[in-house]
Amino acid sequence: MKQLFIAFMRECGVQRILVDVEDPGRIRGVYPDEAPREVEERCRKRLRWFQRAMGAIFFDDPSVPYRRPASDDPRDVQAYDLLGIVPIEADDPDITKFYNSDRTAARIELYERLYLELMQLEYGDATGVPTLQDLAGNYRAIDEFMRALNAARSSMPWLTLRPTRK
Numbered sequence: 409m410k411q412l413f414i415a416f417m418r419e420c421g422v423q424r425i426l427v428d429v430e431d432p433g434r435i436r437g438v439y440p441d442e443a444p445r446e447v448e449e450r451c452r453k454r455l456r457w458f459q460r461a462m463g464a465i466f467f468d469d470p471s472v473p474y475r476r477p478a479s480d481d482p483r484d485v486q487a488y489d490l491l492g493i494v495p496i497e498a499d500d501p502d503i504t505k506f507y508n509s510d511r512t513a514a515r516i517e518l519y520e521r522l523y524l525e526l527m528q529l530e531y532g533d534a535t536g537v538p539t540l541q542d543l544a545g546n547y548r549a550i551d552e553f554m555r556a557l558n559a560a561r562s563s564m565p566w567l568t569l570r571p572t573r574k
Contacts, residue, residue, distance in 0.1 A: 410461060410462065410463075414496055417496050418496055422496055423495070423496055423497075423500065423502070424493050424494060424495050424496060424500070424503065425462075425493070425494040425496075426491070426492070426493055426494075426522055426525060426526040426529070427458060427464060427491075427492045427493075427494065428474065428476065428489040428490065428491050428492065428526070429451075429454055429455050429458055429464075429466070429489060429490055429492060430451045430454065430455075430488055430489055430490075431451065431455070431468070431474075431488055431489060431490045432448040432449075432451035432452045432455065434473070434487065434488040434489075435447055435448060435451050435488050436448070438488055455490070455570075456572075458492060458494070459570075459572045460572065462494045463494055463495070463498060464492040464493065464494045465492060465493050465494075465495075465511075465514075465569055465570075466490040466491065466492040466569065466570040467490060467491050467492070467514070467519050467567055467568075467569060467570070468490055468568055468569065468570035469567040469568040471556075471560050471564060471567070472516070472519065472553075472556050472557050472560050472567060473487060473556075474487075474489055474490055474491045474523070474553070475487040475549045475552055475553045476489065476526075476527070476530075476549050476550070476553070477530075477531075477547045477548075477549045477550065478549070482531075482547060483547075483548065484548075484549070485548055485549040485552060486549065487549075490570065491519070491522060491523060491526065493522055503518070506518035507569075508566060511569065512568065512569055512571065513566040513567060513568055513569055514566065514567055514569055515565055515566060515567075516557065516560065516561050516564065516565055516566070516567055519557065519567050520554075520557055523553065523557075524540055524543075527543050527547075527550055528543070531543060531546075531547070540554070
């Protein structure tokens with residue numbers, strides 16, 4: 409199935425897929441009517457599926473946690489997901505040039521670039537693609553994320569990637 413999907417994406421000219429997935433470590437309290445352990449286990453399974461079945465790579469660095477506008481109200485902040493990328497070509501040099509040698513970390517510039525791409529896709533429309541300034545000015549979550557990213561940039565060029573568990 410993955411091979412068919414990847415072949416189709418290549419035919420369409422897609423270079424990468426961006427996803428955000430609930431982080432089992434930050435999901436506590438988000439679904440108050442459900443058993444916390446069941447919610448966390450469901451999140452772990454979904455995350456592992458994206459990693460194993462799709463080859464997703466997730467940023468998971470506590471110094472710059474992923475946050476985005478909330479699904480139900482974009483004026484609010486949703487801060488319990490991880491940002492991931494599924495490269496269509498596993499060794500795409502446009503992406504791999506940002507990884508360290510053992511692929512346990514990526515340069516902060518990649519995180520920023522992918523985050524901006526995803527937010528522009530989410531909040532752009534037929535009239536155009538919003539700039540970073542437009543996004544940060546209109547969405548508190550994006551502004552907070554970019555402030556944290558810029559604060560970290562001077563002291564740490566690398567961000568941790570979540571390891572794939574067996």
